[in-house]
Amino acid sequence: xxxxPCPFAAALAASLLAGxxxxxxxxxxxxxxxxxVVVSIxxxxxxxxxxxxxxxxxxxxxxxxxxxxxxxxxTLGRVAGLTVLDRGNYAQDLQxxxxxxGSRATFGVRGIRxxxxxxxxxxxxGQGQVSNFPLGAAERIEVLRGPFSALYGSSSGGVIALTSxxxxxxxxxxxxxxxxxxxxxRAGLNAVGGEGGLAWxxxxxxxxxxxxxxxxxxRRDLVNLRLGFADSPVGRLRVSLNALDMPDTQDPLGxxxxxxxxxxxxxxxxxxxxxxxxxxRQATLGASTEAPLGNAMLTASAWLGTRAVTQFQAIPVSxxxxxxxxxxxxxxxxxxxxxxxRAGWDIxxxxxxxxLAAERLDEDRQGYENFVGSTLGVTGRLRRDETNTLTAxxxxxxxxxxxxxxxxxxxxxxxxxxxxxxRDRYIVGSNGDDSGTQxxxxxxxxxxxxxxxxxxLSWYAxxxxxxxxxxxxxxxxxxxxxxxxxxxxxxARSDNFExxxxxxxxxxxxxxxxxxxxxxxxxxxxxxxxxxxxxFGNVGQTRxxxxxxxADWRLSAVWSLYASAAVLRARFAEAFLACGxxxxxxPSVPVAAGARLxxxxxxxxxxxxxxxxxxxxxxxxxxxxxSLAVDDVNSDTAAxxxxxxxSVARSFSVGARSLRAYVRLSNAFDRRYVGSVIVNxxxxxxxxxxxxxxxxxGVDLTL
Numbered sequence: 010x011x012x013x014p015c016p017f018a019a020a021l022a023a024s025l026l027a028g029x030x031x032x033x034x035x036x037x038x039x040x041x042x043x044x045x046v047v048v049s050i051x052x053x054x055x056x057x058x059x060x061x062x063x064x065x066x067x068x069x070x071x072x073x074x075x076x077x078x079x080x081x082x083x084t085l086g087r088v089a090g091l092t093v094l095d096r097g098n099y100a101q102d103l104q105x106x107x108x109x110x111g112s113r114a115t116f117g118v119r120g121i122r123x124x125x126x127x128x129x130x131x132x133x134x135g136q137g138q139v140s141n142f143p144l145g146a147a148e149r150i151e152v153l154r155g156p157f158s159a160l161y162g163s164s165s166g167g168v169i170a171l172t173s174x175x176x177x178x179x180x181x182x183x184x185x186x187x188x189x190x191x192x193x194x195r196a197g198l199n200a201v202g203g204e205g206g207l208a209w210x211x212x213x214x215x216x217x218x219x220x221x222x223x224x225x226x227x228r229r230d231l232v233n234l235r236l237g238f239a240d241s242p243v244g245r246l247r248v249s250l251n252a253l254d255m256p257d258t259q260d261p262l263g264x265x266x267x268x269x270x271x272x273x274x275x276x277x278x279x280x281x282x283x284x285x286x287x288x289x290r291q292a293t294l295g296a297s298t299e300a301p302l303g304n305a306m307l308t309a310s311a312w313l314g315t316r317a318v319t320q321f322q323a324i325p326v327s328x329x330x331x332x333x334x335x336x337x338x339x340x341x342x343x344x345x346x347x348x349x350x351r352a353g354w355d356i357x358x359x360x361x362x363x364x365l366a367a368e369r370l371d372e373d374r375q376g377y378e379n380f381v382g383s384t385l386g387v388t389g390r391l392r393r394d395e396t397n398t399l400t401a402x403x404x405x406x407x408x409x410x411x412x413x414x415x416x417x418x419x420x421x422x423x424x425x426x427x428x429x430x431x432r433d434r435y436i437v438g439s440n441g442d443d444s445g446t447q448x449x450x451x452x453x454x455x456x457x458x459x460x461x462x463x464x465x466l467s468w469y470a471x472x473x474x475x476x477x478x479x480x481x482x483x484x485x486x487x488x489x490x491x492x493x494x495x496x497x498x499x500x501a502r503s504d505n506f507e508x509x510x511x512x513x514x515x516x517x518x519x520x521x522x523x524x525x526x527x528x529x530x531x532x533x534x535x536x537x538x539x540x541x542x543x544x545f546g547n548v549g550q551t552r553x554x555x556x557x558x559x560a561d562w563r564l565s566a567v568w569s570l571y572a573s574a575a576v577l578r579a580r581f582a583e584a585f586l587a588c589g590x591x592x593x594x595x596p597s598v599p600v601a602a603g604a605r606l607x608x609x610x611x612x613x614x615x616x617x618x619x620x621x622x623x624x625x626x627x628x629x630x631x632x633x634x635x636s637l638a639v640d641d642v643n644s645d646t647a648a649x650x651x652x653x654x655x656s657v658a659r660s661f662s663v664g665a666r667s668l669r670a671y672v673r674l675s676n677a678f679d680r681r682y683v684g685s686v687i688v689n690x691x692x693x694x695x696x697x698x699x700x701x702x703x704x705x706x707g708v709d710l711t712l
Contacts, residue, residue, distance in 0.1 A: 045058075063153070073147075083144075090154050123139060126249045127297055152168070157421070157455050158505075174210055192218055195216045258289070274701075289318050309350050320340075343373075416460060473505045475527075483533060497546070507526075529552075530550055531548070537593055539594050587600045604642070616630070652682070673707075
């Protein structure tokens with residue numbers, strides 16, 4: 010499926026280059042200065058140079074300008090150590106990993122804490138999604154990597170937190186639209202306003218695409234609403250509502266090696282046979298308050314929400330004949346909520362924070378056959394019926410001690426307790442009872458020190474103890490095929506060490522360098538894969554060692570350069586036996602010590618050059634990564650690649666209004682490559698091809 014020309018995009022491109030869209034607006038003030046970066050992801054606002062951790066902040070302008078504004082992969086690929094793989098499959102979300110954590114997720118995001126305006130976008134077991142991230146409303150996204158991620162408790166190999174714009178200001182309406190290759194388009198409205206103690210912000214959008222591959226069409230409706238009250242009866246109050254609707258999103262599935270070589274733009278034949286698709290609806294309401302009480306500052310946040318998913322899979326009819334098979338249709342409804350209460354004290358050179366976080370998820374899950382008679386891809390007989398509950402309670406302490414003008418010591422301690430409960434309501438004949446209860450607990454200490462050698466130069470070192478539980482899906486089945494939870498699974502625990510330097514001389518350059526070493530025990534791997542069920546087990550040790558660096562350099566009033574790179578050696582430290590192709594009931598394939606962790610590139614790089622030419626803003630990106638192993642055995646790899654993206658944008662005056670128009674050419678040289686891999690896919694449909702050359706054009710009209 011080659012990209013088809015888009016008349017709207019072509020016309021707008023010609024208009025931009027010819028300068029015929031109207032009189033040019035006064036050129037925006039060149040961004041010649043790099044302001045000091047203030048981050049809040051460590052739960053208190055601090056200058057970046059004073060944080061003993063790897064933190065990146067991407068502002069809203071970078072997230073939106075000349076971008077589709079749908080996927081985090083558009084901009085977060087610039088962050089060293091963060092791998093965001095675009096599956097080209099909106100039914101399965103992006104594949105995101107931080108220093109190798111989360112790389113083995115076969116769907117959604119695993120092992121990374123996700124937040125939208127302070128509300129978790131991941132469940133207590135670390136399974137989450139980023140499809141509800143409102144990039145059109147974002148003021149900034151902060152990315153935390155390394156030992157201090159443990160401040161967020163279980164399954165926090167890294168943290169990605171989006172904060173949307175909310176402050177009193179004159180009314181501003183910004184309708185926006187974009188369209189391009191593969192039948193892709195987006196239309197939205199962003200509105201902000203408020204005065205005095207009231208602020209409000211709204212962002213709504215509809216996105217639609219036919220997809221770069223066969224059977225990959227999608228539609229996404231997203232609404233994000235925020236209200237802020239500076240002086241409510243409970244102090245400073247912020248309320249947010251986030252809602253997502255994705256009906257009948259087509260799933261092209263992965264391709265085998267032979268299918269990839271024959272036609273990388275095709276859908277898997279079984280995807281067409283079973284009409285694989287997924288419907289997702291989600292809504293989350295959150296609120297946070299901040300108020301002084303004596304000499305303490307009290308902060309409270311609470312949230313509740315619902316998520317409903319119906320997914321049609323491509324599981325053969327014969328496979329579902331097994332008495333205990335859960336069927337080929339997943340159907341669940343979830344209700345979730347939580348609170349986070351904390352108090353902070355400033356006592357001279359010491360800052361103390363004490364808090365308690367609690368979350369609960371209730372799930373009603375059914376499974377159905379994906380056929381009726383000879384008709385495939387429809388809801389058939391009930392094959393699974395259960396309720397699942399997750400609860401998490403985490404007390405925590407944090408402290409910061411400022412020792413003189415140059416030294417800062419930060420420490421944290423969190424105790425996480427998670428409980429999984431499942432009640433099987435589908436007990437027929439010899440099916441057995443899959444009910445079960447499993448609890449995990451872990452202490453996650455963190456410690457860091459910063460030495461501010463000069464006002465523009467700081468050195469730091471840190472340590473953190475990580476803790477990652479299995480997910481509900483990974484606990485569901487036992488390797489021996491018997492009924493009940495896989496109670497033998499242990500939580501993975503890791504020791505994280507990091508040291509680095511941050512340098513920000515003058516106002517034109519900012520650079521960082523970090524080296525790290527991570528030792529993990531009891532990582533999870535697939536033990537059996539048979540009859541549509543995968544069971545998991547623990548392996549001895551894994552190691553992740555790496556180096557990350559980045560530089561943001563304003564070369565002149567009209568030129569700027571951003572570059573980042575990472576080298577990661579992620580390996581199994583001990584040999585073990587893995588599962589082969591399905592059906593696999595006993596691990597029998599040797600994995601040697603030193604084998605690569607699947608789904609983790611050893612090298613990544615990003616370079617962005619921008620030129621403000623007066624008549625337009627020009628941009629060029631170069632992104633590269635090395636190969637990906639597809640499974641624990643390293644039986645195959647997806648080749649490394651490098652792609653170039655180009656953009657041009659121009660601002661215009663339209664009476665009293667302003668308009669910004671842009672054109673973007675992604676994968677400018679039409680490089681054919683695999684965008685991501687489905688790790689340990691039992692049918693060896695590992696490969697998810699990336700899109701070829703794609704043109705996008707868009708406008709933002711500010712009223």
